[in-house]
Amino acid sequence: MDKRYCTIIGLLFFTASMSFFLSMDVQSQQHTSYAKQLPLFFNGWAGREIEVDKRTLEILETNDVLIRNYTKGADTPVQLCIVYASNNRKVSHPPEVCYKGSGWSLEDKGSLLLATEAGHKPTFQVMKLIIEKGGQKNLVLYWYKCNDTYTGNYYMQQIHIVKNGIINRQSTSGMIRLSTPINDNEDVSMAKIENFFMDLLPLITEYIP
Template sequence: MRALKPARLIILSVLLILAALGANSATRKAPPGGKEPLAAAFGNIGSWQCTQRLAMDQKVVKALDLDDFLFQAYQRDRGELSLYVGYYRSAKKVGAAHDPLVCFQGQGWTIGQRDSGSYRLTSHPQYTISYSSMVAELQGEKQVIVYWFQVNDKATANTHSQKLAMLMDKISGRGEDNAFVRLSAPVGAGTPEAARQRIFRFIDDFYPQFVRYVRQMEDKGHS
């Protein structure tokens, strides 16, 4: 019997994960609502001031099958950035979010400096996020993009890891809340590294609050 090639093993594992998620979702209802809307829960974050609620086309909201979303601009001192969260309350919607690599290129942005890594929060070192990042440029404007895919209290760098995390959480009886989180910071007259550092300073304030929000109903269920 021939050994399976690595590529076939990856495809097979994804198919098994999707089958398991589908079977489990067919017998369990999505957790009930009850959380306040994201826009109400996330106004100012630490010393970051919310300066603007950004608009999203309703066609995009519908296409992404969102249960809730947040799209806001923040500023601290002279540093600014934007935060987008696409939120889902069911494991059936894991994978509904689009990777920014596809979206930005489709809008004409040139993509460079792609990377991925892990970041341990300086304010709350018990939290570590796995993330992906890139630099996008359009007509002389540069943006640093950092993003991840959330499952309960886990931040994963891609949808494959997100599906694995959701499968393990469903097996252990945890909640089904999941999300896509994207932070964008303009480079302006500075450097991409300065914009990236600005993003991670924001994450230090935002992420613990976000995890508490995601786990809100789960914690009530275990109280």
């Protein structure tokens, strides 16, 4: 293929991408609060709503924000946080940015594959963090949703947003974060958060576009 032709095609794609990015920043739509439609109780998990203050909503540039603590029995809770919006790519920034701004130190970060069902091969990519503040350590898993696509990679999510926007002239984006305290054993905390993940994922797919 002619090099000049490839250059022109590349410039056209870049221009379309930038046009869509800019339009998303000023045309973010108000919509139904999809996140809050998630059940408060499911598969033995009981949720407790945590209020999100107005300033946080202003920073995130969306009203569709959910924070709940879910417990099963007498165990320590798993906190679920969902930030979701249509046509606003800014809502889905990496959580470690907020953690660092709140005084947490980042002890470990890496990519991880999880099984979506018990006994299945791990194929679902998430990011894993270990954070610490005042002697308390937390285990954090998070991933992104763009329309029907899931990824743990922030940059891949941004690419999906642009692609969907160019093709469909509309794109949704969301960040789903799970966290739980690490008391004595990280493996125990990991097993708990993985079980919650497997119970939660079908609901995310069902309730959040």
